[in-house]
Amino acid sequence: MSTRLVSSRLLCAALLVALAPFAAAQQSPVAAGQERDAAQGKEYREYEVKAAYLLQFLRYVTWPKRADDDKAPLVIGVVGKSPFGKVFDSVDGKEVEGTGRKLKVKKFDVAPKDAELRACHIVFVCKSEQPHLEELLAAVADHPVLTVTEGDRMIERGVAFGFVLEERKVRIEYNSEATQRAKLKVSAQLQRVVVRRL
Amino acid sequence: MQLAAAISVATGVATAQGGDVFSLSLEDLAEVKVSVASVRDRPVREQPAVVTVITAEQIARMGAIDLLDILKTVPGFWVAADVVGGVLTPTFRGLAGGEGKILLIVDGVEQNDDLYGAPVIGQRYAAATIRRVEILRGPGSARYGGNAMLAVVKVFTKGAEVDGVEASLQSTSSARHQTNELWSFAGGAEIDDWTLSVSGHVDRGVKSTGAYTSPAGSTFALEDSSDLDSASLRLGAACRGFAARLQYDDIAWDDVLFAGGGDTQVNRREFEQFRGELSYELQVDEGWTITPRLTCSRGNPWGYTRLGETQQFLTARYQAQVESQLQTDGMGDLLVGVSFYRVQAELESGITSLGFDPATYYGDEQVHHNDVAVYTQYDFDTDWATFSVGARYEDHSTVGDKVVPRLAVTRTWDRWHGKLVYNRAFRVPQIETINTAERAGSSIRPETLDALEFELGYTGEGTTATGSVFWLENQDSIFFDTSLGTNGGNRNGGDIENWGGEFEVRHTRACWSAFGSYSFYQSRRNEVAPTVATGHGTANLGVPEHKGVLGLSWIPSDVTSVQATAIVLGRRWAYGYDGAGSSVQQVDPEVDLSLFLQHRIDRVTLGIGASNLLGTDIYYAQPYDGGLAPVPGQGRCLVLSMAARF
Incomplete structure (x- = not known):
């Protein structure tokens, strides 16, 4: 019972750790610049x-x-x-x-x-x-x-x-x-x- | 000044949006977003999986002889031996990959054998013929099917880019014995619309120069009783979307291990395989291709000659596959595929003392299974990240069906990237795995694996660094139970749960480069008793919990390089002789240091170096309790090589 429980906790912890840098990056100026590019709608091959x-x-x-x-x-x-x-x-x-x-x-x-x-x-x-x-x-x-x-x-x-x-x-x-x-x-x-x- | 008019001819280059890319300024070009052609063309750091790529140049600098040398340097990988002649197969993230768990693909053609699904490596795939190795460090079942539960190794051989022929000789020698002499060639040409390629090798050597002590305590030298011969030939032709490949390879070696040195003569193991593939890439529209593919494989894997008796299987596999790949601007890339294969085997001759009697084994009948699969993968970019969603449904005529999904999110910002990947994967038991189960009276079903991986990486100023952590749970793990029936058999056991991490740094400057990696795993739970290192913490049998690789290259000029490579293994646990009988023993930590110098003079490249320079006792252990003690690898060897390009 306890092993399964720990596995779920490990899974949740890994998810949280994984998502942290994504969240941090979303607030960076670089990300803001990307939004401007997207607004321009220009995309080339x-x-x-x-x-x-x-x-x-x-x-x-x-x-x-x-x-x-x-x-x-x-x-x-x-x-x-x-x-x-x-x-x-x-x-x-x-x-x-x-x-x-x-x-x-x-x-x-x-x-x-x-x-x-x-x-x-x-x-x-x-x-x-x-x-x-x-x-x-x-x-x-x-x-x-x-x-x-x-x-x-x-x-x-x-x-x-x-x-x-x-x-x-x-x-x-x-x-x-x-x-x-x-x-x-x-x-x-x-x-x-x-x-x-x- | 804007450079809109910099190129006066810049008119009429249509883009998807109707804009004119040649009218953009340098500053605009630096900021404009591009639609990347396909998943395959993405840079490694943007691929929706944890991936390692090794180039021909890296292979040459390390002085690698074969694919085994290359895989040893990849984080998470190691090598295990099995009782069948000490056959070497890879392990990954703490699990054995010997039977159908790691998929090996060479030039698009699957190499795993049709009896067990085993990727048999070691003195079989010559490094000098390899142009590139791509390793998907994680499950690939959703895309690649039931042999890709743990990882996928894709090898691309040299071909038309050589524009001529490269021929090479690599020779390794210990103090008393020539351990290996490998002749290889690779080349190709482009003639009109045709692209032709050819590669192959002939190798004579020994598997080991060490001494083996069986679980029962008898010791004997392998130097004169592990002779190995292998040869291969690979041909390719492509023209206007049509492609054809023919591959032949044969490997045979002396085996005194299986009988524990008790036989009065040296026995012989042999794998012989022929594969052919035809495909046609139909360009339906811009960005949309449909590729039908037919593959045929025939072989005599796991052949065995013992005391005058011969065991020979005849296998065949026929596969038809159609893939549609649609690449759109702004809407993502969609892959849809359908696959059908029939795999069959018969036992032409058998060794009755091992339970292989054609009259009773398959009842003189051919055994066959059918398998049909449908799979899809959809990759799409958003301003925030790239998403990849995929799934596979596969139905096997004997062991039933499975559905496995995958999901990946890849985010890049500045010089950083992050990847979060979830996979459910599965292993389809192959013919002999099913057969030994049925023979022992147990039914068998596919085993599955859930894996979650996260990678964080940095690229910049000549430096790349990645770190990844993983968690995996292998459910209903299939293993060989020696207590089952008369001769043992495969069955589903319990679950195995591992976690760990892999870290890699590479720094490259004009005249030197350095790289280092460290990988570890810990078993949190292992319900498969024969693979448990009882009483020894968090390790699984045969697989080291810790591995480090360090490399340093000095490149004083374009034609000269010197590289030192060290592979450091932590201790392992494996069954071996303890003075009275067989028990779990510690296999000591190992340091395998190699040094290799190469220098090119016009079209000739010369190399000299040493492998296992410290003379460390290197062992490959069996990753379960199956009657094989750790098998010694090569000792200190002098390596000489010469390659010429014509």
Whole structure:
């Protein structure tokens, strides 16, 4: 009899302990901010937002001058099984304002030759290629290529920018050493939206 | 300055709300909410369950040889041995998972055998072929059925992402004996619309180099009497939603344990299994897929050759399954599935002294059972939290039906997350479990489990930390009662109630990383007498109450890493020889320290290290009173590895 009774008490205690942080969080300013977002009613697909970030990177990151700068398109290379679907279709091949240059999105199902990677301005490494992230980074090491991927703690593995999801929002983590090695300049405005920096 | 016009081409990218995501400023992008594609794609901390993910990189750095090495580092898991040749199966949260309680899935295909539902691991799943392991640390019956009562281990092997072939050799040696030589390969390619993958291994070694003392007191060395051979081949092909998989694996080893060293020759155990699966993902509409799946499994599990007699089962399992997954914007994700399987077995040849005579065992007839299940899971996000509600109804032709619900609430705020998960789960007894019960004159029904888990976690600045507490109650627990009938048999016993906690911290910097975990359980009530460590407090037989794992990696460059991993086990209790006979004995605490260095030169990766560096006596204990004393594991070994990518 007593064992069953204690079990019920244990269950109730665990429930109370479990609910406490939820209740505390509900009263936090962050939670209040979420309510405002909800009131705005704007919600996008995850990879639409990530694609938009990649295009913003083209504007807020400065690459060293290349001989072909005036004519060559700005190239985003997507390496691996692309989760973007047709998100880029409406902007691919069209001009990026303020640069006078067109956007070119290249999809590589598997890691291409090093020269093709180095020809990209941004390389986005999809989840399917993350097991080989170090090899991809080695291929573009010391070249002016902005490396981006997604998932927790990816900047520790050497990429310049990592997308993470927090509270259903796409956040950016930033590895400044990686951009310094690649001789890329990241604007202060972009650095301000970074949630974690290495 | 707002960046609404930053990209002049930003027109016409339709969103669900008709807005233009490319017109958003950086600040807006940082605040906009996204609809996450599916439950499967959620980050670990947002998944509606307590989950551990281990990547290929982590596996390589620790110098793991097989899946057993990986699972040992996961909070809550340990390994138990059973009397049938010292077969190794996982334990979890204080309970044995050997018979149908922990589901092992490799590339989407269930691996548990069809006689007992056992996830037989240990020198069977080569670590070098594994791309990722996802461990659902908690019941998964509502989604995965009657073999997932305690936990689910999902293994994903390497494939097309290799774009070529990786081949590796791992060799381990003790001072006097080569203990293991494992050749493995994995690779794949994408050709037009086809994605192809292949992996496999060949392994020769010994199960142990230690000495075994039977419950009756006889001692003998296993170094020359536990030879083990295993091999596997896994093929996969996918094209435009169509996917096909073929898997073959075979493992056999010398067994002197079952007979307590009393036989005049070394006996042999063998598992051989073939599995095939066809599936097609039909894209009905954007965000809505229907996936029919056909699976066929045929095998010869639990084969045994003893003193010239051979025992061989032939099993087959045919499963048809259809899953519908609907992902909506703002309305949540809905999964609905229906499954039917038929499982059958016959005894082709048997060892009469063990009661396995084909003429009387199944009466020369094939035994079969049918099982039908309907299940659903609905995940939806609110501004406050993510909710997951699911349930499963399953009806088995012999042991009856069950309904099990699950409920999970996941909340993230700042860098924190909290999860509260309730599951009711069940175990469907498989063919041989039912058969031994009926043979001994007892009826058997599914056992059930109620589990409540709470996890609190933190992610940030290179650090992740999680802590979870659990309470579980296993009702009508099925166990093997050696006193039942002539040769013993399975029956439902009483209840087992455990509680405990699991804590994990991982910190990663550019050139080093460290991780540590501690897990414990206590048995509050155990009515299943053969699993009770009588007179020894809150422990269940064979399973350590305390386990800690510490790891430290130094990564001086992209091509070099050194990792030290220590697994510290508290004492356990198990039946063993006490000088006069068999009684509950203490199995001493253990420290298993390994060290592994790897260095990559172009496409070749070399590794060298040591496992069980301290030479600790490692034992795997039987988690019930079943006639097996603790089985020794490997002693100190030198580990050499070489992998090349072509």
